Amino acid sequence: MRRAGLRSAEELELRPEVSSWLASLGRLALLAGDLDEANDLHERARRIAAERSSRQKEQFAEIGLALAARRQGRLDDAERHLRRCLEWNRSREGEPGVALSSRARLRGGAARRRRGRARPAP
Template structure:
């Protein structure tokens, strides 16, 4: 893709010129692209290089982001203990620099780890203040991401109505970003809520639409990031059977709508200061 080509070219030029700051920026982008592609070994190597260079240049905010990205890789490769260590180091460093975006990135990683461990209360407690922060400053991308995570936590607690409300709000924020991957995440979250509420056809359709959005930018969901999607898919497939699931999924991928059940459309979106769904 063009981003990778430009980042690789920039990294080469910065290295030739001896510009370590520029090389750091380029390598960070290459590491993110490797993570998106599911090449976690390459991503870890690139992020480790970024952290080393940032520390030597005393660019502590960049070091915080690099540590948090290493935490994401540890999380995706199943090393939850190391993921927590990296994210906590990143959080402390960001707080020392009073850099709120870097602190948010680290804390979001801690919340992801908590949810992966099944500690839903901790995940929600970590995320709620940052939802308010993103809303206050109009950061739609951050709002969409945090609403998705809160929605998944609500689903895992069995609060399907609350989960759907959070994911619908996240979908509205994602639409404002214009980012297909943000839209896909919100649709996948809604699919999980519908599958848990025994609306499997709607869930399968939403999953198909999300897959089409990810494919449109050449970034399908890597296997390590499919835990929530697979949970929704397995529930919907178990209810529908393979043939009906595949048919609904295909309709969603083609952009054909399926009416949302009334049971998941009524009710207000809950206030974020309380538990989702209350």
């Protein structure tokens, strides 16, 4: 169903909607454990959103990239993605809750995993 939505948005050249569908499919790939596909879909979504100056859609894709990087153990990349979201939230005087809590969890979770106390996040 989501792939059909993506195809429709592409056929109608609705670029912002294409970004949303790609990011949604990226989240599904993330949940399924297909991290390479999740990275690809989120990066495509981020790129399209940036081309269209849709910061909210770009941020949604960026968080997906951070989640995939975290699951792959690429904590520096995950933090880089989350810092971009944090900067954007601060520039809008928004609440940086997602970026801050995710950053803290990814660093704390990695330390616990190294000590053998926690499983990787799903």
